[in-house]
Amino acid sequence: MAGTTQINQTLGKNSGLVLGLLGLALLFLPFFNAGFAHSTTGLVLSLSLISVGTVLYSDFLYRKLPAGIKNNGVWFDGLSSRGILGWFVALALTGFYIALYFYPATLGYHSEGNTGLVAFFDPLSKMLNGNAATQWFVYGALYTLAILLFGVKFIYKYRHNRYQIIRTLSVMFFQLGFAFLIPELLALFHPDTPYFAKDLKNMWPLNYYFFESWHLKNMLNGGGLGLFMLFSGLAMIFVVSPVLTYLYGKRWYCSWVCGCGALAETAGDPFRQLSSKKISVWKLERWSIHAVLVFVFLTTIAVIWSFLSSNPNLTSFSRETFVIGTVLFLLLLMGVIYYYKRHELDKDALYSFLSIGIIIVGTLCIQAFSGEKHILFVKSYTLTKWYGFGIGAAFSGVLGVGFYPLLGSRVWCRFGCPMAAILGLQQRLLSRFRITTNGGQCISCGNCSAYCEMGIDVRAYAQKGQNIVRSSCVGCGICSAVCPRGVLKLENGAVEGRTNEPEFPLGNMR
Amino acid sequence: MSQTPIVIIGNGIAGTTLARQLRKRSDQPILIISKESDYFFSRTALMYVYMGHLTWDQLEPYERGFWKKNKIDLLRAEVVNIHHEQKIVELHDGNGIRYDRLVIATGSTPNRFGWKGQDLQGVQGLYSKQDLEQLEAQSSTIQQAVIVGGGLIGIELAEMLHSRGIEVTFLVREQHFWNNVIADSESRMIEQHMQEYGIDLRLATSLKEICGDENGKVEAIITEEGERIACQFVGLTAGVRPNVDFLSQTALEINRGIVVDEFLQTNLTDVYAIGDCAELRQPQPHRRAIEAVWYVGRMMGETLALSLSGHKTPYAPSHWFNSAKFFDLEYQTYGNISPTPHENEAHFLWQHPEKMLSIRLAYHPKTEQFLGINSFGIRLRHACFEQWLNEEVSCSNVITRLAEANFDPEFYSHYEKNIQNAWQAQHK
Numbered sequence A: 001m002a003g004t005t006q007i008n009q010t011l012g013k014n015s016g017l018v019l020g021l022l023g024l025a026l027l028f029l030p031f032f033n034a035g036f037a038h039s040t041t042g043l044v045l046s047l048s049l050i051s052v053g054t055v056l057y058s059d060f061l062y063r064k065l066p067a068g069i070k071n072n073g074v075w076f077d078g079l080s081s082r083g084i085l086g087w088f089v090a091l092a093l094t095g096f097y098i099a100l101y102f103y104p105a106t107l108g109y110h111s112e113g114n115t116g117l118v119a120f121f122d123p124l125s126k127m128l129n130g131n132a133a134t135q136w137f138v139y140g141a142l143y144t145l146a147i148l149l150f151g152v153k154f155i156y157k158y159r160h161n162r163y164q165i166i167r168t169l170s171v172m173f174f175q176l177g178f179a180f181l182i183p184e185l186l187a188l189f190h191p192d193t194p195y196f197a198k199d200l201k202n203m204w205p206l207n208y209y210f211f212e213s214w215h216l217k218n219m220l221n222g223g224g225l226g227l228f229m230l231f232s233g234l235a236m237i238f239v240v241s242p243v244l245t246y247l248y249g250k251r252w253y254c255s256w257v258c259g260c261g262a263l264a265e266t267a268g269d270p271f272r273q274l275s276s277k278k279i280s281v282w283k284l285e286r287w288s289i290h291a292v293l294v295f296v297f298l299t300t301i302a303v304i305w306s307f308l309s310s311n312p313n314l315t316s317f318s319r320e321t322f323v324i325g326t327v328l329f330l331l332l333l334m335g336v337i338y339y340y341k342r343h344e345l346d347k348d349a350l351y352s353f354l355s356i357g358i359i360i361v362g363t364l365c366i367q368a369f370s371g372e373k374h375i376l377f378v379k380s381y382t383l384t385k386w387y388g389f390g391i392g393a394a395f396s397g398v399l400g401v402g403f404y405p406l407l408g409s410r411v412w413c414r415f416g417c418p419m420a421a422i423l424g425l426q427q428r429l430l431s432r433f434r435i436t437t438n439g440g441q442c443i444s445c446g447n448c449s450a451y452c453e454m455g456i457d458v459r460a461y462a463q464k465g466q467n468i469v470r471s472s473c474v475g476c477g478i479c480s481a482v483c484p485r486g487v488l489k490l491e492n493g494a495v496e497g498r499t500n501e502p503e504f505p506l507g508n509m510r
Numbered sequence B: 001m002s003q004t005p006i007v008i009i010g011n012g013i014a015g016t017t018l019a020r021q022l023r024k025r026s027d028q029p030i031l032i033i034s035k036e037s038d039y040f041f042s043r044t045a046l047m048y049v050y051m052g053h054l055t056w057d058q059l060e061p062y063e064r065g066f067w068k069k070n071k072i073d074l075l076r077a078e079v080v081n082i083h084h085e086q087k088i089v090e091l092h093d094g095n096g097i098r099y100d101r102l103v104i105a106t107g108s109t110p111n112r113f114g115w116k117g118q119d120l121q122g123v124q125g126l127y128s129k130q131d132l133e134q135l136e137a138q139s140s141t142i143q144q145a146v147i148v149g150g151g152l153i154g155i156e157l158a159e160m161l162h163s164r165g166i167e168v169t170f171l172v173r174e175q176h177f178w179n180n181v182i183a184d185s186e187s188r189m190i191e192q193h194m195q196e197y198g199i200d201l202r203l204a205t206s207l208k209e210i211c212g213d214e215n216g217k218v219e220a221i222i223t224e225e226g227e228r229i230a231c232q233f234v235g236l237t238a239g240v241r242p243n244v245d246f247l248s249q250t251a252l253e254i255n256r257g258i259v260v261d262e263f264l265q266t267n268l269t270d271v272y273a274i275g276d277c278a279e280l281r282q283p284q285p286h287r288r289a290i291e292a293v294w295y296v297g298r299m300m301g302e303t304l305a306l307s308l309s310g311h312k313t314p315y316a317p318s319h320w321f322n323s324a325k326f327f328d329l330e331y332q333t334y335g336n337i338s339p340t341p342h343e344n345e346a347h348f349l350w351q352h353p354e355k356m357l358s359i360r361l362a363y364h365p366k367t368e369q370f371l372g373i374n375s376f377g378i379r380l381r382h383a384c385f386e387q388w389l390n391e392e393v394s395c396s397n398v399i400t401r402l403a404e405a406n407f408d409p410e411f412y413s414h415y416e417k418n419i420q421n422a423w424q425a426q427h428k
Helices: A002-032 A040-063 A084-102 A116-120 A122-129 A135-157 A162-189 A213-220 A223-248 A259-266 A269-274 A279-310 A319-341 A347-369 A380-399 A411-416 A418-429 A458-462 A478-482 B013-025 B043-050 B065-069 B129-139 B152-163 B184-196 B294-308 B382-391 B395-400 B416-426
Strands: A433-437 A488-492 B006-009 B030-034 B072-076 B079-083 B088-091 B096-098 B101-104 B108-110 B144-148 B167-171 B200-202 B207-212 B218-223 B228-230 B233-236 B240-242 B258-260 B271-273 B278-280 B321-326 B329-335 B346-351 B358-363 B370-376
Touching: A002 A040, A002 A116, A040 A116, A040 A122, A040 A135, A084 A380, A116 A122, A116 A135, A122 A135, A122 A162, A135 A162, A135 A259, A135 A269, A162 A259, A162 A478, A213 A223, A213 A279, A223 A418, A259 A269, A259 A411, A279 A319, A279 A347, A279 A380, A279 A411, A279 A418, A319 A347, A319 A418, A347 A418, A380 A411, A411 A418, A433 A458, A478 A488, B006 B013, B013 B030, B013 B072, B013 B294, B043 B129, B043 B152, B065 B072, B101 B294, B144 B152, B144 B228, B152 B167, B152 B184, B152 B233, B184 B200, B184 B321, B184 B329, B184 B346, B184 B358, B184 B370, B218 B233, B258 B271, B321 B382, B329 B382, B346 B416, B358 B395, B370 B382, B370 B395, B395 B416
Parallel strands: B006 B030, B006 B101, B030 B072, B101 B271, B144 B167, B144 B233, B167 B200, B258 B278
Antiparallel strands: A433 A488, B079 B088, B088 B096, B108 B240, B207 B218, B218 B228, B321 B329, B329 B370, B346 B358, B358 B370
């Protein structure tokens, strides 16, 4: 009896796989100028096949089995254990990103009239925003589709766990609505305004160009919508984000709202165990994330400074006021951290001090040594271009997603995301969030550490009976889900006593 | 200055905890000798390597540089004898190692009850790294397996083999699965869950003999009832016993395990025993002389670390706690609760009508003092029960405050109200 069930399951899974791959293959047909190119039917057929195939596959993979943890064979499957299939997918994804960022023409993007894959998406683009597709539209559409479909797969996989279901619905909602549909529709209804970012949740510094001169100008010239985006963007950075991070930890963003997180949690889920848990990699992570933080702050301060220099009449405050304000704000921040953390100045607090200190010195240097068109000794244009290339393209796209099957699903979030750095800093220093360890129940099995996409050695804390309060934790909750002994719980509670260092785990000696 | 080391035989959770905690409190050299593995690994997670959830490396809770950094020496060798007058342990290669103090932490070994055919190829227990390697080698080509013994290792082995698509027949000698520990209604829940996975569960069925083919490979088993079940693998998981056979020539007092006093000291000067292999001469009330569980090994290691670093401390664990997972069903327990209530014990049971969720509380029938709890499918906070058991609160108090102890992930359905209503309905 068990045999027939297994055969049926394999059959169902494979039919889903075939349908999905067929749909994917249809996407490549336009490159060969085959019949379907430029036809709406082709696009609809392709996307439907991909959708039906993925859902069917997931249904047979998980839903036909009793609900529970589904990690059997993760390390035997080439895709999820850096086997040949994993390397193949990594190469394909990386190739796609290189084409997308640096050679959009190969995907068929031409301003005078699209061909190939981009042209295939023209009908959808025209329907949503009124214009022909760009490579970014194609990317956005496929990205959203991936989150939705692999989101369904993830929900099937964790259907016994309501935290996972609700969290996944949340990332699906924010991607489809805030990141994809709303910006496209806003563009449709405001065809004449200059371009500015319309994804409310994609705040600075994840949206690294928010404060760039052209973007600020476009928002200021963008009528009511432009001003709304400017002010809501500022409110997100200075009010919404700190408050939510204090209440719930950085998970409110990183694993509930963020688009990068959304892809990592859904399409990236089969690769979460590939992140390195070595202490040496943790050290690298801290240097790298703080370096990015310093870099993004200085770049942003520099671009605002040069914006104020070149547009003295556009706003009511001068570049000197801005520099003084920034320095005062950062000093205040240092004061707050010192006040709250003076009794436990651990490595994280020291790293934060060091980072903020460098930013302050850097800001003063910008004021002292920069001119109209150059920041320090570099052209301001060059600086932002480097940032856009280094962080925006190479890191978040090529390395961040392309290397999912090699380095795990959160490489970007862990080593390169400036947003994660800021939220992490606050999570470590001033937040109610922690992962509670359940007394002495840990058996050191290591499932929590293995399936932590952020590379946190969760077990190292749990087996000592310590709570986990780490800046990098995105609160995905998988450690808690895979724990076979009910040891880990994501919680918000009093800041006081959030970290603990018991002599022994609970249960020995009264 | 070269000092004689504290030598620990066995690198399991007991020996390793001792070494770690001792290093925090003392600079004396520490040497851990293990026959089984180069580095400490989590024995409880062996199953996850076989099922492909974890790699072998991931079973090691400490990076390999940890030991050198903390000046804990590791030696892969087999100890064959102890010469306590000279304070020397003798290794399999004839070499001797001098010790200042010696700690035996050699764990358990699977029980074998002299079944006919138990030494055939394809018959094994599951305890050690070598057992797992053997299982990997033996199970790659089999279609049917029989598991004998209705305990925790048995059901784990069933889950492991099932994950590789092997048909599993599970012989349980008792009327219900694990019913020397849990009550029948909870056993039934686990049994149904196993059957949902397609495990062929045979309750009240004992093994008579194992049959081999002409090559000495297992081909079937025969039950006491005379039924023949074809199989290419037999897992013997009828419990474990202290791994102390290698000490038979020594002057150590050995009963089932190495007999130790409350300071975990054996009858020989400067020789101690901790973990599964130790047998307490006088266990605390409600506790057994040998408790072969992870947590006890760890706590004995912690306690002995204090004693060996100059703070002589008796082994006095706090309230009993334990946990397990049966396929997808999680189990936690705190305090004392018998499978069927004995004289000074009453039970209150709540079970969800459909889902695999149940809570059973034990309390004193006269004083109503809360004694212990078994929980299936609902995670409970250890700290709450530690406190409530210390404070000797009443059962109704525990039931009123049950929500405080809920440790399920956020957004899970809560059943405290249902449980309280059921309690009140019974205790009007």
